[in-house]
Amino acid sequence: MVFPEVMMHRDAIIYVAGHAGLIGSAVVRRLERDGYRTPITRQRSEVDLRDARQVSEFFEEVHPKYVILAAGRVGGIMENQTCPADFMDENMAIQLNVLMAARRAGVQRLILFGSSCMYPRECSQPMAEHALLSGKPEPTSLPYAISKLAGTYLCLAYNKQDHATRFIPVIPNSAYGPHDNFDPKSAHVLSALMARFHQAKVSGAESVALWGSGSPRREFIHADDIADACVHLLSQDELAVELPLNIGVGQDVSIKELAEMIARVVGYRGELEWDRTKPDGAPRKLLDSTRIQSLGWKPHIGLAEGLAETYRWYVRQVETATGPMPEVRR
Numbered sequence: 113m114v115f116p117e118v119m120m121h122r123d124a125i126i127y128v129a130g131h132a133g134l135i136g137s138a139v140v141r142r143l144e145r146d147g148y149r150t151p152i153t154r155q156r157s158e159v160d161l162r163d164a165r166q167v168s169e170f171f172e173e174v175h176p177k178y179v180i181l182a183a184g185r186v187g188g189i190m191e192n193q194t195c196p197a198d199f200m201d202e203n204m205a206i207q208l209n210v211l212m213a214a215r216r217a218g219v220q221r222l223i224l225f226g227s228s229c230m231y232p233r234e235c236s237q238p239m240a241e242h243a244l245l246s247g248k249p250e251p252t253s254l255p256y257a258i259s260k261l262a263g264t265y266l267c268l269a270y271n272k273q274d275h276a277t278r279f280i281p282v283i284p285n286s287a288y289g290p291h292d293n294f295d296p297k298s299a300h301v302l303s304a305l306m307a308r309f310h311q312a313k314v315s316g317a318e319s320v321a322l323w324g325s326g327s328p329r330r331e332f333i334h335a336d337d338i339a340d341a342c343v344h345l346l347s348q349d350e351l352a353v354e355l356p357l358n359i360g361v362g363q364d365v366s367i368k369e370l371a372e373m374i375a376r377v378v379g380y381r382g383e384l385e386w387d388r389t390k391p392d393g394a395p396r397k398l399l400d401s402t403r404i405q406s407l408g409w410k411p412h413i414g415l416a417e418g419l420a421e422t423y424r425w426y427v428r429q430v431e432t433a434t435g436p437m438p439e440v441r442r
């Protein structure tokens with residue numbers, strides 16, 4: 113994985129919020145790999161970002177120059193449906209607290225992560241940034257989408273009113289990689305499939321039942337490519353931020369193709385049984401990433417390569433927790 117050389121002040125104080133998560137950990141890895149000053153990080157137990165006072169005091173103490181806000185309440189469809197209020201109030205509070213404290217502390221460059229769920233349900237494909245707010249988002253993730261829209265448009269409002277701030281809202285498509293969430297109750301589709309096929313391989317299951325027809329198409333981006341895009345954007349001297357920026361790979365796969373790729377990577381050779389009585393969700397969610405590409409950024413990690421690396425990481429975690437994998441029965 114070779115990344116182009118880009119310039120951001122290497123001795124600047126950089127705060128990465130959500131450093132232990134999927135995207136935040138990739139940002140920390142990227143900064144450390146490139147010789148930036150060790151980014152400032154805090155556990156939730158040290159600074160709970162839902163607490164305005166704690167956030168404000170932290171910014172007054174640390175005075176970061178750059179902020180990457182990768183903390184948030186994230187989850188799959190099930191969790192979005194059972195805890196809509198938590199998704200909405202936690203994300204709104206975290207974003208408002210961090211943006212207000214950053215503005216007061218004179219932070220000029222900040223990255224905030226929006227989500228492709230913010231686009232209208234019926235959005236034409238690929239989804240371009242100007243289509244935001246041209247229709248209603250998918251109802252099952254509406255509270256999450258609204259909270260992310262609020263954070264995104266607050267960044268743009270600060271940029272417009274203050275001129276000095278350059279808060280950059282970005283919209284990555286479905287992320288994956290090391291430190292993803294593999295818990296079946298809250299995981300996104302890619303990591304959920306990986307965990308299920310792994311379990312099926314270990315237990316010797318003949319088949320795995322999967323929801324829907326497998327025909328919806330989705331775009332997946334490795335968290336290291338998202339981190340690379342963030343450093344690239346923070347390094348742009350002349351970037352005017354009047355709209356968020358999509359971060360995608362420009363290609364999608366059907367869920368069936370994805371499942372087959374993951375089964376191959378995991379080494380699961382049983383049957384995949386598609387339960388067509390279960391809902392499919394939106395037929396396609398592909399981002400139009402022309403704008404970020406015109407700034408000289410492109411992704412570097414292919415899906416097959418990224419899946420293999422992610423699976424190696426996952427197996428290491430499972431083995432650390434439970435000991436070496438038992439002999440595979442199938």
Ligand SMILES: NC(=O)c1ccc[n+]([C@@H]2O[C@H](COP(=O)([O-])OP(=O)(O)OC[C@H]3O[C@@H](n4cnc5c(N)ncnc54)[C@H](OP(=O)(O)O)[C@@H]3O)[C@@H](O)[C@H]2O)c1
Pocket residue numbers: 129130131132133134135136155156159160161162181182183184185186206225226227228283284285286287288291292293300
């Ligand atoms: N994953 C995706 O596919 C995707 C796609 C587009 C956009 N995004 C956005 O990108 C951002 C990062 O996503 P992710 O997938 O990397 O999430 P993640 O893996 O769930 O990590 C989230 C991080 O935020 C921290 N956090 C949550 N609430 C906090 C609080 N109140 N105080 C302090 N820390 C808190 C978590 O800490 P704990 O360990 O203490 O929980 C965790 O380290 C989110 O805003 C998400 O909406 C994600």
